[in-house]
Amino acid sequence: MNKVRSVLTIGAALCLMGTGLSLPAHAADEANGKALALKWCAACHVVAEDQDIVSGASLPSFFDVANGGAYTEESLKTFLADPHPKMPDMALTNFEIADLARYILSLKED
Ligand code: HEC
Numbered sequence: 001m002n003k004v005r006s007v008l009t010i011g012a013a014l015c016l017m018g019t020g021l022s023l024p025a026h027a028a029d030e031a032n033g034k035a036l037a038l039k040w041c042a043a044c045h046v047v048a049e050d051q052d053i054v055s056g057a058s059l060p061s062f063f064d065v066a067n068g069g070a071y072t073e074e075s076l077k078t079f080l081a082d083p084h085p086k087m088p089d090m091a092l093t094n095f096e097i098a099d100l101a102r103y104i105l106s107l108k109e110d
Contacts, residue, residue, distance in 0.1 A: 026095050028073075033103025036096055037062065044087075047104075066107035076101040 037047040046061035065071055071079070080097045092100070 026098060028098040028102035030099070030103045030106050032096075033099035033101070033106075036092075036100050037103055040090055040092075041100075062104045063107050066105050067109060071105070073101045073105055076104060 034048060037045075038051065041047050041062070042051050045059050046063070048062070060068070065076070077097050080092060080100060081094075
């Protein structure tokens with residue numbers, strides 16, 4: 001009986017460790033992506049419907065990016081990690097890049 005209990009305890013401890021270990025993994029966060037887009041991208045791109053500044057009309061809006069079919073989440077991340085020369089290098093972290101890519105593609109219409 002005691003042995004069973006200690007096996008259960010070890011099992012529970014391993015489970016807890018498992019959750020602990022999985023915490024640092026980053027799930028792309030769309031809401032944060034939107035906040036980042038409004039902060040870093042809205043000066044040049046139209047990034048959201050509720051954006052107050054309407055900027056460079058000739059640049060692709062994030063709606064165009066999402067619906068144009070040219071980008072997948074992966075290729076968008078690659079683009080943002082090494083931005084277009086005409087774009088400032090904003091030194092985004094990989095987490096910020098993942099959030100932005102997730103947000104931009106959330107603008108895709110079905
Ligand atoms: C200083 C102005 C500026 C800022 C700030 C800026 N961009 Fe850009 N962006 C550009 C320009 C210029 C282009 C190139 C457009 C072209 O060559 O047709 C571009 C192109 C892009 C493209 C490619 C669009 C396409 O059709 O291929 C994406 C995606 C993009 N930007 C995302 C972002 C994101 C995300 C941010 C914020 C992290 C951002 N941009 C911030 C100016 C900017």
